[in-house]
Amino acid sequence: MRWPHPIAAASVLFTALALAPDAARADDDWSPRDEYSLDDNFSLAYGLGTSHFASVGIVYMPGSIVDYEEDEQNPPISGTGSFTVAAAVLPLPTLFGGMGGMEADFSIGFPAFKSYFGGFGANLGLVVQPISFQHLRASLAVGGGFNAHGYGYLKPRIAFTIVPGYVDADATYRWIPDTASNIFGGREDGLEDEGFGEHKLRASLYVSFRPRTGNREEDFGKVGVHLFYEYTRVSGDEEELARVRIRPGDYMSFGLAAAL
Numbered sequence: 462m463r464w465p466h467p468i469a470a471a472s473v474l475f476t477a478l479a480l481a482p483d484a485a486r487a488d489d490d491w492s493p494r495d496e497y498s499l500d501d502n503f504s505l506a507y508g509l510g511t512s513h514f515a516s517v518g519i520v521y522m523p524g525s526i527v528d529y530e531e532d533e534q535n536p537p538i539s540g541t542g543s544f545t546v547a548a549a550v551l552p553l554p555t556l557f558g559g560m561g562g563m564e565a566d567f568s569i570g571f572p573a574f575k576s577y578f579g580g581f582g583a584n585l586g587l588v589v590q591p592i593s594f595q596h597l598r599a600s601l602a603v604g605g606g607f608n609a610h611g612y613g614y615l616k617p618r619i620a621f622t623i624v625p626g627y628v629d630a631d632a633t634y635r636w637i638p639d640t641a642s643n644i645f646g647g648r649e650d651g652l653e654d655e656g657f658g659e660h661k662l663r664a665s666l667y668v669s670f671r672p673r674t675g676n677r678e679e680d681f682g683k684v685g686v687h688l689f690y691e692y693t694r695v696s697g698d699e700e701e702l703a704r705v706r707i708r709p710g711d712y713m714s715f716g717l718a719a720a721l
Contacts, residue, residue: 508549518718582608613641626672
């Protein structure tokens, strides 16, 4: 797989900053953890919105399958449905006073085969959140994953509270450069595939029907609603994209989930 220098460099930098806190000062007894209480860590550890760490739901993407196998000249176009699970937890104080942790996503899309947005997909990333206020968060994730291709990605995120304890929101932008993409089952002529490029914007709204207080024991088990909208732009070789039943272009999707 081709790997772009910016993503590789960011991976090394984030790992060094987030996972080697003892290098911050000459005093070996000091750690960023000393600056936070356990309750502080818990209230800032949410990686979805400002008060959630997991989401389980369904997504519908209209017009996302172009079935060239049925009619190559005038292919019918239909939608894709998927089941998704997402989690993000940031329990580690970092060198610069923010938080760090991991994010993961898993999806099963239908129809399951020969579809860019169908089948199994997953990604895993390292997250660094330099801005970690109670009602405002900003973070950057770097990681890798797979669906119709294996890929590396960068994903900035901003999250904020709308109604404390009840409503919060976040917005993310995931960038997959075509140079960080490796197509599964691609060309067999010995030539290197161009890869798929992707830009995905997501806007999410989280609503809790019971107020979240930031207390570990009180908030555990409180379930809210997660509503989201995604705008995805896919680029790449038209023949390779046709093989996974899409065209280069823009796609929209809508999701409804339970948020923890």
